[in-house]
Amino acid sequence: MDPLASLLYEVRSDGALFSRNIVKPPWSVRFAAGTPLSVVTMLRGTGWVVPGDAAPVSLGRGDVAIVSGPGPFSVADDARAGTPPFYVVHPDRCTTADGECVSDDIILGLRTCGNGPDGSTVLLTGSYQVDGRVSERLLGGLPRVLVVRHDGRLGPILDLTDLEIGRDDPGQQAVLDRLLDLLLLSTLREWFSRPEADPPAWYRALGDPVAGRALRLIHDRPARPWTVTALAEETGVSRATLARRFTDLVGEPPMAYLTGWRLALAADLLARTESTVESIARQVGYQSAFGLSVAFKRVYGTRPSHHRTGAVRTAAPG
Numbered sequence: 321m322d323p324l325a326s327l328l329y330e331v332r333s334d335g336a337l338f339s340r341n342i343v344k345p346p347w348s349v350r351f352a353a354g355t356p357l358s359v360v361t362m363l364r365g366t367g368w369v370v371p372g373d374a375a376p377v378s379l380g381r382g383d384v385a386i387v388s389g390p391g392p393f394s395v396a397d398d399a400r401a402g403t404p405p406f407y408v409v410h411p412d413r414c415t416t417a418d419g420e421c422v423s424d425d426i427i428l429g430l431r432t433c434g435n436g437p438d439g440s441t442v443l444l445t446g447s448y449q450v451d452g453r454v455s456e457r458l459l460g461g462l463p464r465v466l467v468v469r470h471d472g473r474l475g476p477i478l479d480l481t482d483l484e485i486g487r488d489d490p491g492q493q494a495v496l497d498r499l500l501d502l503l504l505l506s507t508l509r510e511w512f513s514r515p516e517a518d519p520p521a522w523y524r525a526l527g528d529p530v531a532g533r534a535l536r537l538i539h540d541r542p543a544r545p546w547t548v549t550a551l552a553e554e555t556g557v558s559r560a561t562l563a564r565r566f567t568d569l570v571g572e573p574p575m576a577y578l579t580g581w582r583l584a585l586a587a588d589l590l591a592r593t594e595s596t597v598e599s600i601a602r603q604v605g606y607q608s609a610f611g612l613s614v615a616f617k618r619v620y621g622t623r624p625s626h627h628r629t630g631a632v633r634t635a636a637p638g
Contacts, residue, residue: 337409337410337446337447338431338444338445338446338485338496339409339414339431339432339433339445339485340431340432340442340443340444340482340485340486341432341433341434341441341442341443342432342434342435342437342438342439342441342442343397343406343434343436343439343440343443344435344438344439344440344441345398345440345441346396346397346398346403347396347397347406347434347439347441348394348396348397348401348403348404348405348406349394349395349396349405349406349408349409349445350393350405350407350408350409350417351387351392351393351394351408351409351445352392352408352409352410355390355447355448356388356389356390356448357386357387357388357447357448357459358387358393358445358446358447358448359384359385359386359444359445359446359447359448359500359503359504360379360384360385360386360387361382361383361384361385361443361444361445361478361481361503362379362380362381362382362384362441362442362443363381363442363443363444363482364381364441364442365381365397365439365440365442365443366378366379366380366381366397366441367395367396367397367441368395368396368397368398368399369385369387369393369394369395369465369467370393370394370395370396370399371387371389371391371393371464372391372392372393373389373464374464374465376399377465377467378399379395379467380469380470381470382470382472382478383467383468383469384467384468384470384478384503384507385465385466385467385468386462386504386511387464387465388459388462388463388464388465388466389459393465395443397441404417406426406433406435407422407426407433409445409447414433429486430485430487430488431486432485432486442482444478444482444485446500446503448504452584452587452588452591453583453584453585453587453588454584456584457584460520461519461520461521461522462520463518466511466517467511468510468514473510474503474506474507474510477499477502477506478503480499481496481500481503484496484499521569521570521571522535522570522577524569525569525570528565528569529555530557530561530562530565530566531562531566531569531570533554533555534551534554534555534562534566534574535570535577537551537554537555538574538578538581539581542578542585542604543602543603544605545605546574546575546578546605547575548562548563548573548574548575551574562574579615579619582604582605582606582615583604583615583616583620585603586600586601586603586604586606586612586616586624587616587620587627589603590624590627591627591628596609597609597612597613597624600612600624612624
């Protein structure tokens, strides 16, 4: 499994809040704080993504934007007009700007809102609730707003998503969740591969025969007792060559990256499974629970057992 697949494996939609917005100028839709990842697609018309903490980014027909970070943002027809939002999209509902329920004239159909069914702009949005240390390693490498310009490659996914949003068949939410996963993965992969993108260092390093091979080995088999020498032997180069190439391309030495990856895996296993700390330690490459605990405390500032307790408390209803 390559690093992108490893990171995206844990970034999955669950009860995604999908919306289709049919609007005519002037228009603005606000996305409230609290959603770490949003996918915004301009099916028809043009507009702007307007984050509060970064420069506005234009969207053309067929463009797909990914907005990362929990801060609020808007999508509007004019980035400078300051048009008040028709409604605000929260992680679990839509409201007016004052927090009230949206009026019936804004609801145009199933998962569809706007100010007129004949609006010149059709905007699709999907929101992710993302958690876990593994996912943070992906989100930490993304810009506030990234855009994949329309070239036809994402067209079939967008067409199917648009069709499914208007349906209300059994299992519909699961279908929409998987479509959002597919749209996110496809958009990120497209963006990472484009020359104008600025992907994370580990992604660029994947194309290198030495550093890329070492990255895949670490992600495939984190429990192996890796050393720089062992990784060098597997990649067919000297220890010095591997250390230099990996550090230059990834931005940190091989053993530092390995430690970060192991601890991210351990943190998510602690939060999502009932395995013992001893068992998790061995799964991610530590000889004992004590060894994991020492490294965990050094990097995260807390012991594994405390991390698990906090994760359970956060996930508990109410």
